[in-house]
Amino acid sequence: MDAKLTPIRKGLLEFLVLKIVGTRSVYVPDILRRLAGTEFATQEGTLYPLLSKLRREELVKYEWQESESGPPRKYYQLTESGRTQLAALDDYWQQINRTVADIGR
Amino acid sequence: MKRIATTVVLNRSSIQVDDAANARLEAYLADAARTLDGNPDREEILGDLEQAVADQCTRRLPPGESIVTLAVLEPGLAEIGPLQVPGATPDVPPATSAARSPIGRPLQQISEGAVIAGVCHGVARYMGLDVTLVRVLALILLFLTGGAAILVYAGLMLLLPYAPAEPGAPAIRKLPLKCRELVLFLRSKLTALTS
Numbered sequence: 001m002d003a004k005l006t007p008i009r010k011g012l013l014e015f016l017v018l019k020i021v022g023t024r025s026v027y028v029p030d031i032l033r034r035l036a037g038t039e040f041a042t043q044e045g046t047l048y049p050l051l052s053k054l055r056r057e058e059l060v061k062y063e064w065q066e067s068e069s070g071p072p073r074k075y076y077q078l079t080e081s082g083r084t085q086l087a088a089l090d091d092y093w094q095q096i097n098r099t100v101a102d103i104g105r
Numbered sequence: 106m107k108r109i110a111t112t113v114v115l116n117r118s119s120i121q122v123d124d125a126a127n128a129r130l131e132a133y134l135a136d137a138a139r140t141l142d143g144n145p146d147r148e149e150i151l152g153d154l155e156q157a158v159a160d161q162c163t164r165r166l167p168p169g170e171s172i173v174t175l176a177v178l179e180p181g182l183a184e185i186g187p188l189q190v191p192g193a194t195p196d197v198p199p200a201t202s203a204a205r206s207p208i209g210r211p212l213q214q215i216s217e218g219a220v221i222a223g224v225c226h227g228v229a230r231y232m233g234l235d236v237t238l239v240r241v242l243a244l245i246l247l248f249l250t251g252g253a254a255i256l257v258y259a260g261l262m263l264l265l266p267y268a269p270a271e272p273g274a275p276a277i278r279k280l281p282l283k284c285r286e287l288v289l290f291l292r293s294k295l296t297a298l299t300s
Contacts, residue, residue: 070160
């Protein structure tokens with residue numbers, strides 16, 4: 001059962017990360033905390049490569065912020081095209097939801 | 106017994122590890138580097154990963170302790186989890202950006218086994234000719250033009266992209282490597298100038 005659900009989760013993770021980064025400037029532990037306890041709970045080993053890819057695609061950007069303890073942290077934000085992409089994904093997601101609900105009635 | 110600790114610099118932090126933890130950490134990072142081979146974000150991800158390990162170890166060190174042991178490191182690595190690279194990054198071989206001959210070979214300079222920079226070899230491969238023939242023709246051209254052909258060579262040496270190293274190819278001789286360093290240096294200066 002779970003093996004069939006894994007690809008769905010994996011495919012949606014990028015969407016959800018964009019959503020979280022879209023709410024405010026966040027650093028990786030913020031993202032991990034937001035996803036912890038949901039179906040999409042994930043780890044740094046997954047997030048770093050994903051965030052690097054999103055940054056290369058210019059959907060997110062980051063800036064360094066000093067922290068009281070330890071080295072400066074990377075805080076991520078959406079770029080303009082990141083916002084456009086997120087809006088498009090959101091629309092598409094609504095559309096898919098309707099289709100899924102309609103089919104098989 | 107005295108425990109010997111090694112200082113390891115991880116991205117923007119440094120930690121002290123004992124021998125067992127050091128070996129484990131090295132293996133972990135080497136494995137991550139292998140996983141990221143060919144990934145365009147390799148260096149960035151490795152830096153982030155190193156920082157994550159340093160943060161985990163610092164957070165997990167018991168009060169009063171300064172040396173990271175396996176007992177500290179392992180749960181930290183477990184929390185970071187396996188490196189999962191998003192599957193949607195299509196591999197674009199670097200050769201596609203180079204000019205291609207009708208038979209589909211890119212015009213590149215081939216550092217391996219080169220006499221100077223490997224331009225003749227690259228041209229020979231591009232045109233489907235024998236390397237030695239092209240080299241002899243280049244020499245004849247050099248004499249006929251009274252040395253002016255060397256400018257063409259230098260131009261190609263500066264402009265042509267490098268062919269990726271092929272497995273089993275003869276080792277790069279000292280001289281071409283110097284050429285390559287020179288070209289890369291000049292290119293970096295040029296990009297610094299233009300930007």
